[in-house]
Amino acid sequence: MAASRTRAVLATLGVLSVCAASRSGPVTEGETGGEAEWAEPWDGAVFRAPSALGAVGVARSPETLWPGREEAVDLPVLLWWSPGLFPHFPGDSERIECARGACVASRDRRVRRDSRTRALLFYGTDFRASEAPLPRLAHQSWALLHEESPLNNFLLSHGPGIRLFNLTATFSRHSDYPLPLQWLPGTAYLRHAAPSLQERAEWRRRGYAPLLYLQSHCDVPADRDRYVRELMRYIPVDSYGKCLQNRELPTPRLQDTATATTEDPELLAFLSRYKFHLALENAICDDYMTEKLWRPMHLGSVPVYRGSPSVSDWMPNNHSIILIDDFESPQKLAEFIDFLDKNDEEYMKYLAYKQPGGITNQFLLDSLKHREWGVNDPSLPNYLNGFECFVCDHELARLDAEKAHAASPGDIPVPEPHIAQPSHMDCPVPTPGFGSVEEIPESDSWKEMWLQDYWQGLDQGEALTAMIHNNETQQRKFWDYLHAIFLKRNQNL
Ligand SMILES: *[C@@H]1O[C@H](CO)[C@@H](O)[C@H](O)[C@H]1NC(C)=O
Numbered sequence: 001m002a003a004s005r006t007r008a009v010l011a012t013l014g015v016l017s018v019c020a021a022s023r024s025g026p027v028t029e030g031e032t033g034g035e036a037e038w039a040e041p042w043d044g045a046v047f048r049a050p051s052a053l054g055a056v057g058v059a060r061s062p063e064t065l066w067p068g069r070e071e072a073v074d075l076p077v078l079l080w081w082s083p084g085l086f087p088h089f090p091g092d093s094e095r096i097e098c099a100r101g102a103c104v105a106s107r108d109r110r111v112r113r114d115s116r117t118r119a120l121l122f123y124g125t126d127f128r129a130s131e132a133p134l135p136r137l138a139h140q141s142w143a144l145l146h147e148e149s150p151l152n153n154f155l156l157s158h159g160p161g162i163r164l165f166n167l168t169a170t171f172s173r174h175s176d177y178p179l180p181l182q183w184l185p186g187t188a189y190l191r192h193a194a195p196s197l198q199e200r201a202e203w204r205r206r207g208y209a210p211l212l213y214l215q216s217h218c219d220v221p222a223d224r225d226r227y228v229r230e231l232m233r234y235i236p237v238d239s240y241g242k243c244l245q246n247r248e249l250p251t252p253r254l255q256d257t258a259t260a261t262t263e264d265p266e267l268l269a270f271l272s273r274y275k276f277h278l279a280l281e282n283a284i285c286d287d288y289m290t291e292k293l294w295r296p297m298h299l300g301s302v303p304v305y306r307g308s309p310s311v312s313d314w315m316p317n318n319h320s321i322i323l324i325d326d327f328e329s330p331q332k333l334a335e336f337i338d339f340l341d342k343n344d345e346e347y348m349k350y351l352a353y354k355q356p357g358g359i360t361n362q363f364l365l366d367s368l369k370h371r372e373w374g375v376n377d378p379s380l381p382n383y384l385n386g387f388e389c390f391v392c393d394h395e396l397a398r399l400d401a402e403k404a405h406a407a408s409p410g411d412i413p414v415p416e417p418h419i420a421q422p423s424h425m426d427c428p429v430p431t432p433g434f435g436s437v438e439e440i441p442e443s444d445s446w447k448e449m450w451l452q453d454y455w456q457g458l459d460q461g462e463a464l465t466a467m468i469h470n471n472e473t474q475q476r477k478f479w480d481y482l483h484a485i486f487l488k489r490n491q492n493l
Pocket residue numbers: 318319
């Protein structure tokens with residue numbers, strides 16, 4: 001196992017910060033390469049008075065923007081506990097105006113214990129049980145933004161992990177602020193014309209395979225390479241990424257990911273030569289769909305897909321992608337792709353959604369129409385700001401409900417707690433891409449890495465719950481456990 005990977009695993013466990021003297025901040029394994037190096041703005045030792053928020057923290061505004069509110073009220077504060085995600089510039093605190101009223105968004109950790117600080121916002125990728133802000137304060141909501149797959153953090157795929165939070169924005173339609181279509185700019189993107197069949201037939205004659213695979217992140221929870229390797233025995237696949245590579249992209253510029261990003265027009269034109277794209281997500285979670293699915297559709301290639309089990313709910317019509325799991329074996333799938341490859345009429349049915357009126361899925365159309373944020377659309381807010389306002393509005397409503405209860409406790413009950421649910425991050429235990437888990441040797445890197453990560457996520461969640469509830473027995477057990485793992489890993493380094 002690579003040393004860097006071990007580090008990442010240890011960081012996931014919180015072991016680096018617990019058992020090792022020095023620590024180098026959160027280690028993330030992002031497919032986009034967005035390595036977060038977030039400085040800790042506060043050493044945690046001193047608590048400064050609430051004036052840290054300065055003028056932005058108090059609404060002493062003469063212009064009564066929200067009739068009914070007091071003239072001089074302290075605005076609720078939303079503290080971004082993951083400061084690297086703070087969506088404002090410059091400064092550490094900013095007044096935000098939302099549908100229900102105003103809040104102060106801050107990344108200044110000194111306000112953490114302030115009574116006005118009503119919500120803590122976390123980014124899932126670098127949320128670590130050992131770094132959680134404890135003790136948890138009863139008046140504060142915890143809000144989670146995690147649009148990524150559990151590849152970065154399996155803690156949140158378990159009940160005890162996700163239920164730590166009150167509000168969520170995840171890829172799931174069930175989350176409080178859902179982001180399932182985070183990679184789909186809109187219907188025009190889907191309608192983009194496909195190259196002609198003649199053009200594609202010409203590429204096939206020149207020796208190109210019917211299927212393309214382009215993946216450089218090889219060892220992932222979904223274990224996709226194991227399936228693709230098997231499929232390659234039955235049908236030609238041109239593979240250009242680092243995983244199962246058997247071909248080079250045509251020019252040095254395209255080969256260099258630094259010069260040709262995945263949105264590079266020349267690269268996209270090249271990829272569109274292929275009639276089918278293998279599109280396998282890095283993890284299997286309900287509603288987790290990425291550019292691996294939408295980009296081939298944009299290019300007019302048919303995705304051969306494995307990912308969200310409910311992907312069909314979001315497709316433009318009921319005949320636009322090929323689902324790997326509909327086939328009993330890679331061989332059967334290969335036969336079907338070969339059949340479509342030789343039968344233009346049947347193949348073209350998969351691109352019918354590009355015709356006028358071809359997008360018939362009303363659920364998809366409504367979801368695109370009603371989401372308030374945009375994808376690569378400067379005219380719309382992004383979902384980071386959108387979620388921030390969602391939390392602000394939620395907290396203003398919660399304050400109002402608390403005030404109403406305080407005013408007439410006999411008539412108006414205490415507001416119900418709002419707690420996130422496992423459906424907000426529904427990623428079951430990883431299974432092998434091909435074959436059964438029993439057939440795979442214990443030394444297999446996928447088994448060693450992802451199955452362990454998955455169950456360690458559960459341990460973290462349970463440990464954190466215990467710490468919040470001050471269960472010392474459970475806590476001690478957890479630290480002993482971490483220590484044992486640390487020693488074991490250290491021996492293997
Ligand atoms: C797909 O939709 C069409 C038109 O609504 C319908 O006639 C057909 O039965 C559907 N096919 C499947 C496999 O659901």
